[in-house]
Amino acid sequence: MPDHTKVLEVENLTLKFGGLTALDDVSFHIAEGEILGLIGPNGAGKTTCFNAITGVYRPTSGSIRFRGESLVGKKRFQITQAGIARTFQNIRLFPTMTALENVLVGADARHSTGIFSALFRLPKHRREEAEGHDRAMELLRFMGIQRHADELAANLSYGDQRRLEIARAMATNPKLICLDEPAAGFNPEEKRVLMDLIRKVRDQGYTVLLIEHDMRLVMGVTDRIVVLEFGKLIAEGSPAEIRDNPAVIAAYLGVEEEDAS
Amino acid sequence: MSNKTSKAGGFRARVTGLPKPVKFLGWIVLALLAYALPLLEPPFISTPGVDFGGVLFVVTMYGLVALGLNIVVGYAGLLDLGYVGFYAIGAYTVAILTSFHANWPLLLALPVGMLATLLGGIILGTPTLRVRGDYLAIVTLGFGEIIRLVAVNTEWLGTSKGISNIARPPSLELFEIPHLNWDTGVPLVDFNDSTTFIEFGVLDQIPYYWMGLTVVILVLIADKLIKDSRVGRAWEATREDEDAAELMGVPTFRFKLLAFATGAFVGGLAGGLYASRQSFINPQSFLLLFSILFLAAVVIGGQGNRWGVLVGAVLVAYLPQRFREFDDFRVLVFGLALVALAILRPEGLFPPRRTVRAKQLEQELDELEGAHDGHDGEAAARA
Amino acid sequence: MDFDFFFNNLPQLTITGLAFGAIYALIALGYTMVYGVLQLINFAHSEVFMYGTFATLWTVWALTGSGGASGMQLVGILLLALVMSMLTSALVALLLERVAYRPLIKRNAPRLIALISAIGASFVLAELMGLRDRVTGWFGLDDTLDRYVSGARINASMSGVVNMPNVDIFGIPVKTVDLLVIGAALLMMVVVDQFVRRSKLGRGIRATAQDQETAALMGVNPTRTIQMTFLIGGLMAGVAAFLYMLKIEVTKFDVGFLLGVKAFAAAVLGGIGNLRGALLGGLLLGVAENWGAALIGTEWRHVVAFVLLVVILLFRPTGLLGESLGKARA
Numbered sequence: 001m002p003d004h005t006k007v008l009e010v011e012n013l014t015l016k017f018g019g020l021t022a023l024d025d026v027s028f029h030i031a032e033g034e035i036l037g038l039i040g041p042n043g044a045g046k047t048t049c050f051n052a053i054t055g056v057y058r059p060t061s062g063s064i065r066f067r068g069e070s071l072v073g074k075k076r077f078q079i080t081q082a083g084i085a086r087t088f089q090n091i092r093l094f095p096t097m098t099a100l101e102n103v104l105v106g107a108d109a110r111h112s113t114g115i116f117s118a119l120f121r122l123p124k125h126r127r128e129e130a131e132g133h134d135r136a137m138e139l140l141r142f143m144g145i146q147r148h149a150d151e152l153a154a155n156l157s158y159g160d161q162r163r164l165e166i167a168r169a170m171a172t173n174p175k176l177i178c179l180d181e182p183a184a185g186f187n188p189e190e191k192r193v194l195m196d197l198i199r200k201v202r203d204q205g206y207t208v209l210l211i212e213h214d215m216r217l218v219m220g221v222t223d224r225i226v227v228l229e230f231g232k233l234i235a236e237g238s239p240a241e242i243r244d245n246p247a248v249i250a251a252y253l254g255v256e257e258e259d260a261s
Numbered sequence: 262m263s264n265k266t267s268k269a270g271g272f273r274a275r276v277t278g279l280p281k282p283v284k285f286l287g288w289i290v291l292a293l294l295a296y297a298l299p300l301l302e303p304p305f306i307s308t309p310g311v312d313f314g315g316v317l318f319v320v321t322m323y324g325l326v327a328l329g330l331n332i333v334v335g336y337a338g339l340l341d342l343g344y345v346g347f348y349a350i351g352a353y354t355v356a357i358l359t360s361f362h363a364n365w366p367l368l369l370a371l372p373v374g375m376l377a378t379l380l381g382g383i384i385l386g387t388p389t390l391r392v393r394g395d396y397l398a399i400v401t402l403g404f405g406e407i408i409r410l411v412a413v414n415t416e417w418l419g420t421s422k423g424i425s426n427i428a429r430p431p432s433l434e435l436f437e438i439p440h441l442n443w444d445t446g447v448p449l450v451d452f453n454d455s456t457t458f459i460e461f462g463v464l465d466q467i468p469y470y471w472m473g474l475t476v477v478i479l480v481l482i483a484d485k486l487i488k489d490s491r492v493g494r495a496w497e498a499t500r501e502d503e504d505a506a507e508l509m510g511v512p513t514f515r516f517k518l519l520a521f522a523t524g525a526f527v528g529g530l531a532g533g534l535y536a537s538r539q540s541f542i543n544p545q546s547f548l549l550l551f552s553i554l555f556l557a558a559v560v561i562g563g564q565g566n567r568w569g570v571l572v573g574a575v576l577v578a579y580l581p582q583r584f585r586e587f588d589d590f591r592v593l594v595f596g597l598a599l600v601a602l603a604i605l606r607p608e609g610l611f612p613p614r615r616t617v618r619a620k621q622l623e624q625e626l627d628e629l630e631g632a633h634d635g636h637d638g639e640a641a642a643r644a
Numbered sequence: 645m646d647f648d649f650f651f652n653n654l655p656q657l658t659i660t661g662l663a664f665g666a667i668y669a670l671i672a673l674g675y676t677m678v679y680g681v682l683q684l685i686n687f688a689h690s691e692v693f694m695y696g697t698f699a700t701l702w703t704v705w706a707l708t709g710s711g712g713a714s715g716m717q718l719v720g721i722l723l724l725a726l727v728m729s730m731l732t733s734a735l736v737a738l739l740l741e742r743v744a745y746r747p748l749i750k751r752n753a754p755r756l757i758a759l760i761s762a763i764g765a766s767f768v769l770a771e772l773m774g775l776r777d778r779v780t781g782w783f784g785l786d787d788t789l790d791r792y793v794s795g796a797r798i799n800a801s802m803s804g805v806v807n808m809p810n811v812d813i814f815g816i817p818v819k820t821v822d823l824l825v826i827g828a829a830l831l832m833m834v835v836v837d838q839f840v841r842r843s844k845l846g847r848g849i850r851a852t853a854q855d856q857e858t859a860a861l862m863g864v865n866p867t868r869t870i871q872m873t874f875l876i877g878g879l880m881a882g883v884a885a886f887l888y889m890l891k892i893e894v895t896k897f898d899v900g901f902l903l904g905v906k907a908f909a910a911a912v913l914g915g916i917g918n919l920r921g922a923l924l925g926g927l928l929l930g931v932a933e934n935w936g937a938a939l940i941g942t943e944w945r946h947v948v949a950f951v952l953l954v955v956i957l958l959f960r961p962t963g964l965l966g967e968s969l970g971k972a973r974a
Binding site: 054055056075076077080081085086088092093094095096097101104105106108109110111113114115117118119120121125128129132168169172 | 504508511
């Protein structure tokens with residue numbers, strides 16, 4: 001059962017692009033072993049928040065700490081190696097590599113084989129190669145796409161590509177896995193299957209941060225939800241609390257505030 | 262599936278399906294044939310009017326350079342238009358150390374030359390690999406020219422007069438091998454025309470070819486070992502989507518630099534061997550034109566495919582020698598070839614197998630109009 | 645370092661540098677506009693320029709005859725040479741767009757493939773000029789065209805046709821040709837800048853540079869806009885070629901390469917995609933190169949330019965004025 005140590009702490013995170021404030025003083029945390037939903041209307045700053053966590057954008061101010069260590073200023077690959085992996089809203093696999101190789105690239109984040117180990121086939125290369133291969137096949141099986149291991153990523157079906165992205169992210173052996181709208185473009189049945197899958201991911205010991213548009217999916221799978229609107233955090237709580245929160249309802253239905261765009 | 266592709270697939274499947282010892286034997290026979298080529302002097306292939314061994318040596322040098330540049334362009338996706346600069350650094354280091362300023366033996370100078378080139382690659386790459394891809398092309402172009410202009414203008418590097426008396430590899434004269442003579446239409450062993458194994462002299466170029474071929478084979482093997490590893494995957498991932506690779510934990514800059522430096526290293530090796538065989542170099546040997554010809558070899562052959570770029574190197578180096586009457590038109594023809602390839606076959610004559618596969622599948626999918634069952638079934642059958 | 649020479653001749657060195665720089669700037673315009681719209685380094689733009697130099701040369705040769713020309717007749721010949729140069733360069737630029745780029749743009753090919761096509765086209769164009777004796781020979785025309793095609797791979801010169809005096813400005817002797825080059829180049833830059841800023845076509849170019857798809861949806865014809873971009877770049881390369889021939893008087897089939905790389909450096913220096921940046925970058929590069937050559941020796945002239953390019957790209961990859969043909973591109 002979820003242990004309540006904080007894996008990720010975001011404090012007073014502010015991000016400005018020129019005159020535009022994409023994130024305004026956002027604070028929240030993710031506890032170990034939970035599935036945290038990050039929701040909000042279009043343009044609320046969810047993906048921006050993701051990008052700040054994974055090092056794509058540098059915060060204007062505020063801090064992001066992962067297991068007690070600041071992530072601000074770290075390189076993107078270092079953040080991944082530290083234990084945060086992600087998927088992308090618009091799928092970004094390596095199209096000319098096979099599904100297996102895509103996952104291997106993820107697994108390689110844990111490896112250190114360099115040109116000499118590879119050239120002379122040193123034991124390190126053999127060990128890491130075997131280990132990575134086993135782990136990758138295991139993940140492909142877990143995702144139910146092992147049949148396509150030898151297929152080029154570009155040639156997988158849309159749903160399989162989404163699943164492959166999750167497998168690739170899991171292969172980096174992260175503590176925290178960030179899924180950016182993993183169900184985009186899925187039909188209700190596929191969404192239900194994915195929901196189960198996300199739960200299974202968590203049950204394997206990963207902490208999950210989930211950006212999602214579909215309220216039902218979020219409500220069904222998350223332990224806790226953080227709601228963003230116009231770059232500000234407007235609510236935080238259990239799915240039940242969020243469901244009844246008037247600010248959230250207003251934000252989604254646009255009752256109280258005028259459409260600002 | 263079209264007839265042609267299925268046939269090619271069938272052939273490939275049959276070759277890859279052979280048992281390992283048979284395949285190994287096949288490679289040995291192929292290699293022996295390659296070594297024996299200048300002794301066999303087969304008609305049509307042999308070059309009339311030019312020393313066949315010398316031509317073959319140049320072909321191996323282009324092959325070596327193409328393999329090195331393929332790491333940079335084909336694997337890591339970095340367009341390097343100044344590759345001749347690395348070639349020049351290797352050649353000049355060897356020239357300086359064995360003749361101009363010292364008297365080192367070649368076998369000592371060559372590794373130093375390669376290290377110098379490696380260092381050059383790191384020094385140039387560290388700042389430039391951060392800039393955008395197409396800027397990199399122009400910066401490397403500038404680099405290649407700077408190296409040449411520095412050589413032209415520096416007394417210490419022999420200026421435009423160049424450097425002569427560069428050391429040759431040590432000879433080890435063991436025995437004589439006769440050539441074949443085809444003058445009568447049938448192959449006859451000609452004992453009056455023989456090559457000493459292994460003497461690096463002025464007249465007989467064949468031993469240089471053997472040396473070049475050996476180096477090419479070694480680099481080919483090293484290339485394969487590195488490509489099929491974490492390093493090769495990191496290169497490919499970086500080429501495909503640099504941001505995604507970085508976010509998957511690939512230190513992309515480090516791997517780009519590694520590709521750049523490895524490519525430079527091989528270029529330096531080729532330059533050093535070339536200088537040794539020529540025994541004389543001057544800045545004219547390192548014109549921008551060569552960077553373009555090297556690139557042509559890689560692009561025409563099929564960037565990313567080591568066998569493809571070797572074929573490209575053979576085309577670029579051999580054809581103008583075989584058909585010397587057209588030598589003047591060489592650049593024109595390669596220019597046309599580059600435009601035509603970019604437009605008609607951007608992946609080169611022999612694209613990497615997976616590119617072929619991607620294309621085939623794309624075609625199939627087009628034909629099936631999105632019906633997935635077809636290739637799912639095929640994949641299952643393969644598994 | 646020859647500081648005495650440098651400081652004694654600083655004004656002249658600067659003016660000559662500005663004249664070179666003005667020519668770079670005009671060529672840079674072609675690079676910068678095409679890059680702004682297509683994100684493509686039009687590697688073959690240097691050959692567009694080279695064909696202009698030959699158009700100028702041949703027009704002058706054909707019209708001056710053996711006796712030479714002077715006065716109004718010479719002015720007329722030169723004006724005609726300018727027009728021929730602009731037309732030739734524009735034609736080559738349009739041809740280039742049609743043959744080497746459009747098929748790729750249509751297919752949305754990767755940028756490196758387009759660059760490879762550009763390199764190929766550049767070599768084809770240069771070699772055709774360098775082999776013009778052979779090519780005309782196939783048609784048996786080499787005798788008729790002897791003067792124009794013989795010595796295809798060596799310098800061709802029109803020196804002695806135009807002799808312009810020096811003038812004294814504040815006691816400093818200045819070459820009139822330099823002033824003419826600078827003045828004409830500045831005028832052309834202003835014309836193009838205003839055209840892109842104010843005309844309907846210019847708006848289309850800017851819109852396409854910002855977002856080709858949206859521009860197309862708003863009724864801007866992308867193919868036509870791209871053609872316009874190449875046309876303007878070609879015309880300006882033609883002007884540059886004419887001015888270059890006035891100043892240098894000599895050309896060769898491979899003259900474009902060095903100038904092309906330098907002009908591209910100028911475009912990058914000013915901020916690629918930025919028209920005023922091209923002017924600033926060109927002038928700066930011309931002056932820096934001329935000063936550098938005076939200080940450390942003329943043989944290092946090109947090295948100065950290349951080193952400058954490398955340094956700029958490292959420290960300010962977006963150039964001095966930033967990159968913008970539309971406004972700001974991400």
